[in-house]
Amino acid sequence: MNEAFFSVENLCISFGGLMAVDHVSFSVSKGFIFSIIGPNGAGKTTIFNCISGLYKPSSGSIIFQGEDITGLKPHRIATKGIARTFQNIELFSRMTTMENLMLGRHIHMKTGVLSGATFFRRGSRAAKEEIRHREYVEKIIDLLDLQSARNQFVGSLPYGTQKLVELGRALALEPKLLLLDEPSAGMNSEEKQDLVFWIKDIQDELGVTILLIEHDMKMVMDISDRVLAINFGRPIIEGVPDVVQRHPDVLKAYLGEEETIGNAS
Amino acid sequence: MDMKRDYYEDIQLLDSKVLWFWFLMLVAALATFPFIAPTYYVYMANYMAINVIVTIGLNILVGYTGQISLGHAGFFAIGAYGTVMLMSLLHFPFLLALVAAALIAAFFGFILGLPALRLEGPYLAIATLGFGMAITQVIGRWELFGGRMGVEAPALSFFGIPVMTDLGRYFVTATIAFIMVLGARNLMKTRVGRAFIAIRDSDIAAETMGVNLVYYKTLAFAVSAFYTGIAGGLFAFLLGFISPSTFNFILSIYFLAFVIVGGLGSIFGSVMGGIVMTWLLLELDKIQELPLIGGMLISFSENFMTVAGLPNISSIIFGLIIVLLVIFEPLGLYGFWIRTKIYWKTWPF
Amino acid sequence: MFLQLLLSGIAFGSLYALIALAMVIIYKTSEVPNFGQGEMAMLSTFVAFMLLDTYGHSFFVSFLGALVFAALLGVFLEFVFLRRAKDPNILSLILITLGFEMILYGVASWKWGADQRDLSFPVSDFDLVNIGPAVISYLNLATLLVALVLMVLLFLFFRYTKVGIAMKATQQNPMAARINGIRVNRILSVTWAMSSTIGAMAGMLLAPVATLDPNLMLEPLLKGFASAVLGGMTTLVGAALGGYMLGIIENLFGGYVSLEFKSIVAFGIIVLVLCFRPSGLFAKHYVRKV
Numbered sequence: 008m009n010e011a012f013f014s015v016e017n018l019c020i021s022f023g024g025l026m027a028v029d030h031v032s033f034s035v036s037k038g039f040i041f042s043i044i045g046p047n048g049a050g051k052t053t054i055f056n057c058i059s060g061l062y063k064p065s066s067g068s069i070i071f072q073g074e075d076i077t078g079l080k081p082h083r084i085a086t087k088g089i090a091r092t093f094q095n096i097e098l099f100s101r102m103t104t105m106e107n108l109m110l111g112r113h114i115h116m117k118t119g120v121l122s123g124a125t126f127f128r129r130g131s132r133a134a135k136e137e138i139r140h141r142e143y144v145e146k147i148i149d150l151l152d153l154q155s156a157r158n159q160f161v162g163s164l165p166y167g168t169q170k171l172v173e174l175g176r177a178l179a180l181e182p183k184l185l186l187l188d189e190p191s192a193g194m195n196s197e198e199k200q201d202l203v204f205w206i207k208d209i210q211d212e213l214g215v216t217i218l219l220i221e222h223d224m225k226m227v228m229d230i231s232d233r234v235l236a237i238n239f240g241r242p243i244i245e246g247v248p249d250v251v252q253r254h255p256d257v258l259k260a261y262l263g264e265e266e267t268i269g270n271a272s
Numbered sequence: 273m274d275m276k277r278d279y280y281e282d283i284q285l286l287d288s289k290v291l292w293f294w295f296l297m298l299v300a301a302l303a304t305f306p307f308i309a310p311t312y313y314v315y316m317a318n319y320m321a322i323n324v325i326v327t328i329g330l331n332i333l334v335g336y337t338g339q340i341s342l343g344h345a346g347f348f349a350i351g352a353y354g355t356v357m358l359m360s361l362l363h364f365p366f367l368l369a370l371v372a373a374a375l376i377a378a379f380f381g382f383i384l385g386l387p388a389l390r391l392e393g394p395y396l397a398i399a400t401l402g403f404g405m406a407i408t409q410v411i412g413r414w415e416l417f418g419g420r421m422g423v424e425a426p427a428l429s430f431f432g433i434p435v436m437t438d439l440g441r442y443f444v445t446a447t448i449a450f451i452m453v454l455g456a457r458n459l460m461k462t463r464v465g466r467a468f469i470a471i472r473d474s475d476i477a478a479e480t481m482g483v484n485l486v487y488y489k490t491l492a493f494a495v496s497a498f499y500t501g502i503a504g505g506l507f508a509f510l511l512g513f514i515s516p517s518t519f520n521f522i523l524s525i526y527f528l529a530f531v532i533v534g535g536l537g538s539i540f541g542s543v544m545g546g547i548v549m550t551w552l553l554l555e556l557d558k559i560q561e562l563p564l565i566g567g568m569l570i571s572f573s574e575n576f577m578t579v580a581g582l583p584n585i586s587s588i589i590f591g592l593i594i595v596l597l598v599i600f601e602p603l604g605l606y607g608f609w610i611r612t613k614i615y616w617k618t619w620p621f
Numbered sequence: 622m623f624l625q626l627l628l629s630g631i632a633f634g635s636l637y638a639l640i641a642l643a644m645v646i647i648y649k650t651s652e653v654p655n656f657g658q659g660e661m662a663m664l665s666t667f668v669a670f671m672l673l674d675t676y677g678h679s680f681f682v683s684f685l686g687a688l689v690f691a692a693l694l695g696v697f698l699e700f701v702f703l704r705r706a707k708d709p710n711i712l713s714l715i716l717i718t719l720g721f722e723m724i725l726y727g728v729a730s731w732k733w734g735a736d737q738r739d740l741s742f743p744v745s746d747f748d749l750v751n752i753g754p755a756v757i758s759y760l761n762l763a764t765l766l767v768a769l770v771l772m773v774l775l776f777l778f779f780r781y782t783k784v785g786i787a788m789k790a791t792q793q794n795p796m797a798a799r800i801n802g803i804r805v806n807r808i809l810s811v812t813w814a815m816s817s818t819i820g821a822m823a824g825m826l827l828a829p830v831a832t833l834d835p836n837l838m839l840e841p842l843l844k845g846f847a848s849a850v851l852g853g854m855t856t857l858v859g860a861a862l863g864g865y866m867l868g869i870i871e872n873l874f875g876g877y878v879s880l881e882f883k884s885i886v887a888f889g890i891i892v893l894v895l896c897f898r899p900s901g902l903f904a905k906h907y908v909r910k911v
Contacts, residue, residue: 059480085482099473101537102466110470114482116463120495123462124455133462180481340712387892390899393711394654398850399895401843402888409885521839525719532716577731584730591723598713598720599705 011070012037012216013184018067020057027053029240030067035184035218035233040210042219042231044251046260050240051220052094055186058218059091060084071184086114090177091186094220096169100162104153104172107161108144111179116140147175151205167198178209185209186218191226199223203230228252236260302450306442314438316554318510321442321449322503324546327530328456328539329499334528335536336460337492338472339388340397343404344527347497349519350377350407351504353417356514360426367430374501380407381497385490404524412516422515425508445506452499457539459495468492469537500527526553529594535606544605552593556586625755626876627869632761634868635768639823640845641852641860642775643816648854649792650812651703653714657721659842661698661817662824663835664725665691667733669825670740670833680743687825688818695817696810704806730835742829764826771819772861779857784811840884844871847891853904862903 014034020027028050035041043051056062058069060081068077076084090111099107118133126133148157151171156164161172170190177185187206191199203226209215210230221227227234227248234251236243238260244251251257306314326348333339354373358364364372384403388396411417428435430444459465467488470478479485508514526549534545560566560582573579601607640658647655669687672678678686698721706713744763749756757765779785791798791808799805823845824838831837844867852863867887875883894902 061476061480080484081476081479082482082484085480091480093477097474097477099470099477101473102469106466106469110466110478110483111481113463113467118463120459120464120491123464124459126458126462127454133458137462176481334712338712340715387896391895392899394648394715394846394854395850395895395899395901397654397715398843398846398888399892402847402885402892405843406885406888409882413881521843522723525723528716528719536712573731578734581731581734584727587723587727588731589727591720591725591727593720594723595702595717595720598716599702602713 011035012039012072013218014070015054015058016068016070018054018057018069019065020053020062021065027240028057028064031235031237031240031242032067033235033242033245035216037216038210038214039232040206040217040219040230042221042227042234042248043237044221044224044227044234044257044261045237045243049237049260051237052188053240054237055091055188055218055220058084058186059089085180088181088183089186090180090182090184092170092173092177092188092190094188094192096166096173098161098169098173098176101160103158104148104156104161104164104175105141105144105158107172107176108147108179109140111176112140112144114180144179147178150178150208151175152201167194170194174205178213178215182215184216184218186220188220189222190219191221191223199226202226206230224252302446306439311438314442315510316551318438318441318445318506319554320547320550321445322506322510323530323550324543325449325452325503325506326500326527327534327542327546328453329496329503330527331531331534331536331539331542332456332460332468332499333492333496334531335538335542336465336472337468337489339489339492340393341400341493341496342397342521342524342528343384343400343402343407344496344500345519345521345523346404346407347377347381347500348504348507348523348527349411349514349516350380350497351501352508352514352519353411353423353504354501355505356423356425356508357417360423366428370502370505373505374498377501377504378494378498381493381495382490384497385493388493389486389489401521401524404519404521408516408519411519418515420516422513422518424513425511428509441509445510448502448506452502453539453543456499460539464488464491472537526590529590532594532597533604535604536602538603538606540609541604541606544609548605552589553586556589557583559583559585622876623873624753626872628752628755628757629761630869630872631865632757632764632868633872634848634865635765636823636827636841636864637845637848637867638861638864639768639771639819639826640841641849641864642772642857643820643823644846644849645854645857645860646812646816646819648849649857650788650809651699651714652711653703653709653718654846654849654854655721655816656715656718656842656846657698657725658718658816658820658845659838660722660725660729661691661694662820662842663838664729665694665817665821666740666824666828666833666837667729670738670828673741674738680741684825688821691817691821692814695813695815699809699813704809726835733835735834737832737834740825740828740833742825744829746829760826760829767822767826771822775857784808788812844884844887847887850901851891851894853901855900855904859901859903863901 011034016032018028018031031054033041043054045051053062057064060079060083063078068075070076071087071089074087076087099110102110116136118136122133128134148154151174153168153171153175156168156172161169164172170193174187174190191202194202206217207230210217219227219231231248233245234248235245236251236254236257243256243260244254305317326344330341330344333341351373354376355369358369358372359366384400387399391399412420417423428441435441435444467478467483470481470483471485471488475485530545530549531542533549534543535541560570569582569585570579573582597604603610644655644658647653665687668690669683672683672686673680702717702721703714706717742760744760746758746760748759750759750762779789787798787803788808788811790801791803791805795805823841827841828837845864848863848867849860851867852859852861854860870890871883871887874886
């Protein structure tokens with residue numbers, strides 16, 4: 008097997024003596040959808056926070072495209088092409104959808120204080136750049152069907168739409184690796200269907216590799232190429248969905264009793 | 273609703289012929305105003321222009337980036353003293369001195385921004401407050417700066433043309449203020465401004481989207497200090513004389529009051545806030561001259577308070593305005609403006 | 622020399638400690654650094670002055686009267702203004718208290734002008750007691766003792782009384798406190814009354830040393846606030862220790878280095894401390910969770 012696109016090796020992090028993530032390793036091939044499942048408090052989001060640089064791991068390493076990105080500052084990691092969404096929406100609530108997505112273009116833009124403050128003509132560099140990136144953002148708005156929310160402040164949008172705006176903002180960064188933290192939480196079944204469709208689109212058409220944390224087992228089993236199950240910060244098993252789904256420890260961790268996951272969701 | 277055909281229309285300042293017309297009318301009105309208004313009102317307009325610049329500067333920090341500062345009088349002082357000193361000691365021409373002094377203020381803003389990276393709420397408040405106090409203390413005790421007695425502003429000339437009157441100063445001050453307002457508006461509509469707002473709304477999300485928090489938080493302090501420094505430099509010439517006691521803690525609070533009254537996170541609000549509050553500030557100084565209320569206040573003061581203390585009523589009114597606005601209209605004048613606009617759009621329903 | 626500076630540092634430090642305690646008590650329940658604290662104390666001190674000087678009451682009547690006034694003022698401000706804030710974030714709360722500051726300052730200077738007055742105090746500032754090679758005035762000694770007694774009382778209050786324990790519960794988790802039958806609003810009123818009273822005590826102890834005018838508490842408030850921040854806004858013990866530390870450091874700096882820049886050094890130290898311990902010396906630093 009050649010070098011993995013993205014891999015985590017022996018990742019550990021502890022908070023006040025408690026091991027929140029305990030020797031977790033996995034690797035993701037380019038273009039795959041890789042899901043992490045586990046009960047609440049198993050340490051899934053903590054792994055994401057380590058990857059995106061919000062937490063510093065106690066030990067272990069995170070390798071992205073052959074480069075060690077462990078412990079880099081979050082904004083450095085973003086410039087490497089890793090974007091994420093949050094479990095409890097972290098949008099810029101007093102900006103419009105458009106502006107939120109434009110912020111996603113931040114790393115691709117150059118306008119500084121002086122050129123930003125002094126654009127008074129259509130032909131100026133800042134205005135040109137602004138227009139070019141607005142065109143790109145407009146494509147994402149079309150892709151995610153967000154036209155109606157385009158100029159609304161995101162704080163006033165319905166929950167499901169806010170989740171989409173967050174997804175759109177992450178896409179605006181043109182990520183190579185996209186971390187989705189419970190994207191379907193709070194959505195109704197119709198919205199969930201759309202979401203599955205879009206995630207597939209992002210994988211197939213944009214060629215983005217996706218790391219997914221999700222509680223909806225049906226969705227996980229449908230779209231994932233590989234699944235990692237963890238509990239108490241420790242990995243249980245990693246493999247293709249069918250295998251992980253049937254693993255007795257996974258069933259025990261999830262349900263506390265013998266029952267197939269398919270029926271539970 | 274009008275259809276937009278071009279992305280540029282989203283970001284340009286004046287997107288219709290009607291707006292262009294009003295814009296030109298505004299410029300014309302601002303240009304003719306000082307010739308027909310009495311001198312006192314020209315002086316007041318200068319004062320307003322200066323406070324508008326400060327208010328925008330502070331709003332960039334407080335309203336847009338979500339940081340607090342109780343030390344902006346310090347940057348104001350740096351701007352004022354810097355300009356005067358650079359002109360009288362190093363014989364800089366006015367405009368160069370003004371910009372240089374504002375850059376010094378910006379540098380101090382950057383320095384102050386460093387500890388601010390890790391501080392929140394009350395901790396940031398006390399750090400900025402300490403900074404403001406320290407600046408006035410140092411200036412007040414340093415002989416170079418004229419010590420407690422203060423210094424006089426040198427004669428002002430603009431590209432070789434001597435500027436001696438309020439009318440002359442008006443053209444300098446108002447032009448600079450006008451440019452700075454437009455600059456702030458542009459800045460907030462582009463990449464840097466969006467990064468500021470993003471930090472205010474969710475610093476964690478901003479970080480993970482590639483916004484360098486260290487850089488942009490210190491930048492916000494620097495830009496804010498730059499604006500305040502420019503205003504300070506202009507202020508030195510408005511008064512003609514500056515002393516450390518002018519730049520006290522209360523002044524910092526007044527600046528905050530301007531921002532709150534205008535509306536947090538709104539350039540237009542800041543313009544309104546700066547204008548209205550300056551008017552109020554100057555009018556309240558002579559409250560006893562008001563026709564009916566003045567007499568009542570004086571007799572009330574004679575019986576229950578002191579007449580000498582009457583001017584302090586402005587402090588009471590300012591305080592009340594701050595408290596009531598924060599409680600009932602957190603968006604300030606800008607909030608009023610938006611609601612009035614909506615009211616008239618949908619009138620009579 | 623050193624002992625002397627240390628001693629007067631502690632005396633001043635106990636004033637800072639009192640103000641810091643007053644602020645921290647409010648900060649812990651209302652989550653707002655109360656910038657109005659100083660002017661609340663100043664106004665109360667003026668009330669004592671008025672009772673004493675204008676109406677000729679005895680010292681203790683005036684003193685008690687001022688304390689009662691302070692308590693009522695605290696309850697009033699919290700009930701009438703702070704509780705009305707719709708969507709309180711830290712910035713708007715700070716602004717409201719800054720508004721109090723301006724209102725109270727305005728009222729005091731309207732009523733009493735900028736004249737400097739003396740608050741006649743039964744304990745002398747001039748008679749001295751010898752402690753080893755150093756001396757301390759009776760007044761400073763009294764300040765020290767009052768501060769210590771108050772701190773002990775506060776400790777006992779929070780440890781053993783029902784109200785004190787309810788207050789602690791409210792500070793830690795208002796929602797849980799409410800569910801457990803504590804009337805959180807009433808606790809808030811008590812908090813403000815207590816804090817205002819402690820502040821007033823500091824004001825009246827300070828007035829004889831300084832001169833009584835509307836600017837009386839401007840600098841002490843900032844120092845008290847700085848002490849609270851130095852120790853950590855969330856710990857009573859820390860705030861008190863911060864007050865003593867600030868008093869001592871300031872005095873030593875004034876004695877050995879430069880009297881002129883004495884009051885700046887306080888803020889310099891605080892900025893330095895905050896760089897390394899962003900929540901003060903004695904408080905735990907919490908990081909927001911995603």
